[in-house]
Amino acid sequence: TKFNDNLAALRTLKTLEIEQRPATKSEQETLSKFVGWGQFPQAFDWRKDYSQYQKWEKERDELKQLVGDEGFASAARSTINSHYTAPSVIEANWKMAERLGFKGGKYLEPAVGGGYYIGLMPEHLAAKTNVTAVEMDETSGAITKELYPSANVHSTPFEQHATPNNCFDLVATNVPFAD
Numbered sequence: 129t130k131f132n133d134n135l136a137a138l139r140t141l142k143t144l145e146i147e148q149r150p151a152t153k154s155e156q157e158t159l160s161k162f163v164g165w166g167q168f169p170q171a172f173d174w175r176k177d178y179s180q181y182q183k184w185e186k187e188r189d190e191l192k193q194l195v196g197d198e199g200f201a202s203a204a205r206s207t208i209n210s211h212y213t214a215p216s217v218i219e220a221n222w223k224m225a226e227r228l229g230f231k232g233g234k235y236l237e238p239a240v241g242g243g244y245y246i247g248l249m250p251e252h253l254a255a256k257t258n259v260t261a262v263e264m265d266e267t268s269g270a271i272t273k274e275l276y277p278s279a280n281v282h283s284t285p286f287e288q289h290a291t292p293n294n295c296f297d298l299v300a301t302n303v304p305f306a307d
Contacts, residue, residue: 130163131171131187137162138194141270151274159271162242164210165203172204199267206265212241213302218248221300232256233297238286239263243272245300246279260296262286 140158144151151159165172171184171191192200232253237245240261249257259279263269269283282289 130161131168131184133158133161134163134165135187135190135194137271138191138267141267141274142194144274145270150277156275159275160242160247162268162271164212164241164265164268165207166210166212169207172207195267202264202266206268210241210265210268212244215244215248217302218245221245221302222248222250222253225298225300226250226253230298234258234295235260236291236296236299237261237301238289238291238299239301240272240281241265241268243275243279246272246276262289262291 137159140151140155144155168184170180171188191203195203230253233256235249235257237243237259238261240246240263243261246254246259246261249259259276261269261272261276261279261281262285263272263281263283264285266283269281272279273281
């Protein structure tokens with residue numbers, strides 16, 4: 129179901145790109161169900177368990193058709209660290225940021241994924257916060273741009289992003305990690 133939700137989000141994203149328009153509320157709902165590729169390594173890596181890889185052939189073919197070879201390679205690379213943070217953890221982080229004195233300002237999300245930290249930011253903070261987000265997976269970055277058009281979203285690995293020193297009031301994320 130989640131993989132199919134991802135495909136539905138990609139179909140929606142492709143429609144938006146072709147029609148060159150922002151997402152409707154309904155389309156934003158579809159986009160918000162995108163959960164990244166970390167849960168689906170078996171769809172990408174034939175070397176680990178070929179029988180599992182074969183089971184994903186139909187879904188993998190549609191994904192390749194939607195994102196092309198470069199997008200597919202990007203999605204495959206992201207399986208190692210594309211695991212999105214649970215809303216309860218994000219909400220707790222926002223409460224902690226407020227307790228520590230954050231009242232709005234310049235906020236950096238260096239591993240934005242599908243934009244959950246942006247979407248779960250309390251409204252009173254969102255009204256006073258300028259968001260910069262970085263995401264290495266191009267698809268996740270494009271979806272975040274559609275969901276949060278006022279955010280400054282960069283689709284590049286964070287280590288390659290030119291982030292100025294002493295520019296942000298808050299940096300909050302659940303950083304990707306792997307071996």
